[in-house]
Amino acid sequence: MIPEAREVHLSRKDRKVLEACCRSPVTLQRDLKRARIVLLAADGRSTRSIAKEVGVQPRIVSLWRHRYADHGLEGLQDKPRPGKQPIYTKTTDKRILKLLDKPPPQGFARWTGPLLAEALGDVDVQYVWRFLRSHKIDLVARKSWCESNDPNFTAKAADVVGLYVAPPAKAIVLCVDEKPSIQALERAQG
Known part of the structure; x- marks a missing residue:
């Protein structure tokens, strides 16, 4: 069953934003449909006629009418979805970069993926390698000179x-x- 249609009142500013969204060639289809739904609802069209014109189910039209009426333009954005939070964050990335600026442990000429993971303690070696590849960091060519371990x-x-x-x-x-x-x-x- 379709919930009762809510009246949609658009400000001039919101109307301009939604119309620009509809005209833009780079607007995502989902955003285009949402903008058209709200614009047609503001023009007084029924939920069923909007659904038919936009090519969606009436319950979808009702959803976006309600979301716009409750939250304005921000309501047309996707809500955060539940899911597994990333294990490693930007803080982890900064820790890797900071460690790369330090000399490797005694007895090693350069950092390696496993050595970085071990030094960080709580980071998986596979993540270290993925991070290094994504940032195009080459551990072998990190420096172009040899460092002597001779104390003199x-x-x-x-x-x-x-x-x-x-x-x-x-x-x-x-x-x-x-x-x-x-x-x-x-x-x-x-």
């Missing part, structure tokens, strides 16, 4: 840089760089 690296690097900046008189500087990332590869294990 800074002093050694200063000596080498010093040779280039102020070379000794009549000195020959040879640079042999066969495997620059051997340390990083060794540390990447595990």
